[in-house]
Amino acid sequence: MTRLFNEPAAFADELVAGFVAANRGRVRAVHGGVARATRSEPGTVALVVGGGSGHYPAFGGLVGAGLAHGAAMGNLFASPSTQQVLSVARAAEHGGGVLLSYGNYAGDVLNFDAAEAQLIAEGIPTRTVRVTDDISSASVAEKHRRRGIAGDLVVFKVAGAAAEAGYELDEVVRVATLANERTRSFGVAFTGCTLPGAAEPLFTVPEGRMALGLGIHGEPGIGETDIPTADGLAEIFVEALLGELPDGVDAPAGQRVVVVLNGLGSVKYEELYVVYGGIARRLEEAGVEIVEPEVGEFCTSFDMAGASLTLVWLDEELETLWAAPADAPGYRKGSVPPREAVEADPEPQTSSEAVMAPASEGSRRAAARVTAALDATAAVIDAHVDELGRIDAVAGDGDHGIGMQRGATAAAVAARDAHDAGAGAGTVLVRAADAWSDRAGGTSGALWGVMLRALGTRIGDEVAPDAATLALGAREALDGIRAYGKAEVGDKTMVDAIVPFVEVLETRVAAGDELADAWDAASAAATEAAAATAELLPRMGRARPHAERSLGTPDAGAHSFGLVVTAAAAALSRKDTVR
């Protein structure tokens, strides 16, 4: 379990700060993560990686010469926000465009895709290669849905070496895509990790048993067996991976293959080396030639007890790129000559420093109510943070409470600042939206950002919003959520609560109800739907692979939505400012 932390909600920020302090001259802190502290050749491609924290050296530890140029470092096991990815990419790019590469998880896809669109809009050529090496997470027919695990290192290494060698962006994409297609992993686990401050491990495996194919955040595996001997595990690993050769590889014999044996945290080096001996023998028996293998910790999951084997079926180009030197805090290979330090950046700008739009008196009065509603939201989330974590842990990774807390708190602070600076209701909501998604990260952070932004954009700063405008804003928020994710009512996600909320709100407002009354009725409908969802959650269990997680996987989002809209009701019932 994780024992050493200060404030659990501050853990991710503190680990980034400590990581940067320990690696001065090699990485520098930028908003949302880290970038190289050393200069890159102007005009070459920048490789920007990222994901949730808790997987060191993935992702920040892989920033350095011959590897990544920047890493967006999300909250624990939660995707970085769109703003984090954007900020890191802007700091890391140096004239040759950006390759975004990361493990294929819904929250990451959502935020990196949004960042990609924004970078392209800013005139920075940007492409994406997702890592999908975990063969247990989806069938070969659905390879694109597979999760990324230790294969991250391989794809990043190949892409980073190609960028270093001066490949154009399209060519870096080509080799990174090939590396991903030629890389397959299979993992096992014995115990789950316990996140900082959590009372329970994310998952458990029965004593003496080993879970097959279980994901690095505790996503469901494909089976369970008694703990085998070291040789028995070598057999399981090799059999699984020789059972699915990539396109272009007809038989193992005669192939040149990189082997990466990865420990997830507390399966230690000595055990890994004993297992490696068995793996090497079996691969050699199959006629495979092992090239520059790695045995160690490359993609961890705090102190989870588990391991994975990765095979990379090389061609000549991939072998050259794999063999190229690299020098990152968490991965070094070969000989990289010292590099010049990058010029110190000016202080990073955040959007809250932008000029405030002018607002009407009515909109500013409404802004005070919005701010109060967001204060109430932060307070109710604070009071329910453990409960949300517990509900989420039934089917997810248990971080919903902490993510909501970070998001709601940041949104309340941002709203207060904007209000104090004279902002109207629309701007207050948009600022709150950005702060929420930026600080919460992950999927639900992004979704709350989408909702608040849609609402704020509809309301604007020109007039005090009326009930019909608010109902329209709520509908547009729902549309945004649906456009972003893919969940429908019945998937046991926040959509289960939002849909009845919006429908009741629209109906009551159309029928001429006061906003406060309509909102109360809508909140009641949302709460009722959330309760039904929460009741079903334990039965849904860990039914779906994490790669689908987002709106398609059961979580505590319906419950937290119900809490938020109920908490906001009090602020809205003050009819003098919001009618």
Place this chain on the structure above:
Amino acid sequence: MTRLFNEPAAFADELVAGFVAANRGRVRAVHGGVARATRSEPGTVALVVGGGSGHYPAFGGLVGAGLAHGAAMGNLFASPSTQQVLSVARAAEHGGGVLLSYGNYAGDVLNFDAAEAQLIAEGIPTRTVRVTDDISSASVAEKHRRRGIAGDLVVFKVAGAAAEAGYELDEVVRVATLANERTRSFGVAFTGCTLPGAAEPLFTVPEGRMALGLGIHGEPGIGETDIPTADGLAEIFVEALLGELPDGVDAPAGQRVVVVLNGLGSVKYEELYVVYGGIARRLEEAGVEIVEPEVGEFCTSFDMAGASLTLVWLDEELETLWAAPADAPGYRKGSVPPREAVEADPEPQTSSEAVMAPASEGSRRAAARVTAALDATAAVIDAHVDELGRIDAVAGDGDHGIGMQRGATAAAVAARDAHDAGAGAGTVLVRAADAWSDRAGGTSGALWGVMLRALGTRIGDEVAPDAATLALGAREALDGIRAYGKAEVGDKTMVDAIVPFVEVLETRVAAGDELADAWDAASAAATEAAAATAELLPRMGRARPHAERSLGTPDAGAHSFGLVVTAAAAALSRKDTVR
């Protein structure tokens, strides 16, 4: 706990094999450990390190350019044997003499010292610098008794860089000694590791508590406290280490200091970075300038949950040597240009290939009895291996059973081979002695080697030994044990059983008893003494620091001695060959 293994007794060998397979081109296997696979400058000093296995990257993972030239890799948590150290040193040296460096544990001291004497006798200039960085293991007045923990890395790094820079042996000794004097560590632990195949962890710390100063093999600490926050631990670490400045450092302010924050196994990188942030702040507040810090795993203890902080108070020379590049499988720094591969060695020679001394018919008949006695010894140890481990775990690290099993089995095989090749009783015993100490390693392995060798040397190969010669040999074996270690009767070690054994044997033989009868009576005395010792052991507990361990620390040696001499009695009762 350690879950992945094949045969627990084969674990150490298999991990070396896997380690070498995974790092081909960088390290090569030699008898007893590994040496660099790359060529070193002829005439420069060879740094040979070593210790028990289970601490990766210590010790094999620290062999490479800018670091060690070879590592003797002992059994799990047990010193390498004298033969292992010798063999590695012979393979690693390249004309400039040898520096032996290792953590200050009794078994290591015993075996490395014996190897040093032998190397010097062979004409290879050899010196020793022991690492004694753990401030909790003895008072400042007894600094020389302190254990070595993560400070190993620092002393090895400085010595390795000096060797690489062409320093003469005396100069390498000087800077390594200075590095050790300037290096201080303090560790904490939350849980112990469980060795492969063991049913119980080596030690436990109560839930929610943290042991202060507990050693990497579970040696007793100096206190216990509730688990602090990350900042609280940073405070404990910094306070402890600023409380004992090395000679030549008057105050922290203005000093340049290397910081090594070491995880023992399952305190992971994220936690370490959070703690590091607090350490760096406190050191900076004290006016210390941090130089090239390291945060990671440098001296582990399987998956033990714990961490240690090391500070190195630099001078200009130490800073240059710390900053120099290094490229070992488990530690890389800076940029080391590629190196030429070393010429493949011829197959290593073992002493059993030496020419057999001529033996009399009588001695060869006695050799058959000796061989039978060693077979019986191996069998009785096999049958009691778990029991010996359990008794040893009361005050030691629980490896006595497995060590005895490896030693006794190897001794029986070597004896059989020598007998089949026509050896006399003396040579059979000497071969058995070497095999036992070589395969068992650790302290008890070395001591059994001493005993059997003394006995074999006394008996010789010229005539069939009589009872008086055997009694004299037993007395010399006891003298050897006493000369080697420092234990006396009452220390609850094997000496408690050997002394009555020898005394009864001498008395009965002098009184004219047949050897078999005298031996039986002596065995009974030994067994009785062993039982009394075993009964006292739980009350002795973990009374003494591990640095003193050897003959001065309670262990299961008395019990196993009683078992062995009793098992040997049957072979000796066949009066036709040994009178």
